[in-house]
Amino acid sequence: MRALLTSKVARRGLRPILGLIDQRIERQVRRELTNLRDDRRPLEFFFDGTGRGISRLPSPPHLERTVAELAKVTGDRDGAERNIAQAFRLLVALEALGVGRIAGGTMNICGKLSAVPLLDPPNDDILEIGTLYGMFGTGLIRMMQRAGHDPRLTIVDPLAGEQLQPGTKTTADPTGTPVREAAVRANLALAGEAGTAARIQRGFSEDPEVRAQVSDRSYGVIIVDGDHSAAGVAADLEWAEQIVAPGGIVVLDDFGDPKWPGIKEAFDKHMATDTRLTFLGKVARSGYLRARASG
Structure with missing residues (x-):
């Protein structure tokens, strides 16, 4: 009893000190904000080193639209809301802990991380064509595990030190981190045993x-996120036809993005052939297809 009373007295004695600490912290935060406002450099100067803009926070309209699109493609509204929330937390955590970044907008990334497990692929083998830093693959492993899968990831990427994209100027990544296998491996390690066991095949998918x-x-599951030209996407879709399992999911990244018209062009031409892929729909800027059984 004496110890309990002593503890209560000690807490009461600490309250004024804690109050002073809180006030000091508040004053410090206010000073820092004032300094940022008074600085003549734009706010982006302090945040653009990530290569992804100021914040990962989505606007409410973008969030609501993505959840609605995901629910339509997967037929699971509750799952869409749950997975988007999980994927967003995972995205922020990975970019805080990982090397480099995940390419793309917040809702497109969260949409892909959410949709694949909800579409319940027929097996746990995943092929990612184009990975950058391997961080998306790391996130997909985690999301698949949360859905009860045991993912086995294979990556195809040249990992040439810089992000290569035909028709665009090759420049260093905004993060300042070279695109190398070591960076990919470091990020995959964040996914534990399944990440370290991932296969990495360096080279181009058309080789x-x-x-x-x-x-x-x-x-x-096959993620098509490599060469964004019409010819490159066409070649990857033709290959996907050969190696996707019956009932498997093919994801076309940047689908409908006006910056990459070749993706939609290749898709339209491919869907006009005798394909076994059925278009399920679009979530953010990714298209989803499911493979029928052969014959």
């Missing part, structure tokens, strides 16, 4: 030798 190395299985 026959690269394809031969990773065409040893049928994939339940």
Whole structure:
């Protein structure tokens, strides 16, 4: 009893000190904000080193639209809301802990991380064509695990030190981090054993030798996020037809993005062929397709 009374007295004695600490912290924060406002440099100067703008926070309209699109594609409104929330927290955590960044807008990334497990692919083999820093693959492993899957990730990417995209100027990444296998491995390690076990095949997806190395299985999920030209996407879709499992999911990144018209062009031409892919719909700036059984 004496110890309890002593503890209560001690807490009461600390209250004035804690109050002073809170006031000091508040004054310090106010000074820092004032300094930022008075600085002549734009606010973006302090945040653009991430290569992704000021904030990952989505606007309410963008969030609501993405949830609605995800619910329509997957048929699961509750799951859409839950997965978007989980994916957003995961995205922020990965970019805080990882090396480099995840390319793309917040809602497109969260949409992809959310949609794939909700679409319940037929097996746990995942092929990611184009990875940048491997951070999206890391996030997808985690989201698949949360849905009860045991993902096995294969990555195809040249990992040439810089992000390569035909038709665009090659420049250093805004993060300042070289695009190297070591960075990808560091990020994959954040996903634990499944991340460290991921296969990485360096090279271009249209290279026959690269394809031969990773065409040893049928994939339940294929992420097409490599060469964004019409020819490049067409080649990747043709390859996906050969290696996607019956019922498998093919994700076309940057689908409908006006900056990359070749993606939609290749998609339209491919869907006009005798394809076994069925278009499920679009979430943010990614298109989703499911493969029928052959024949």
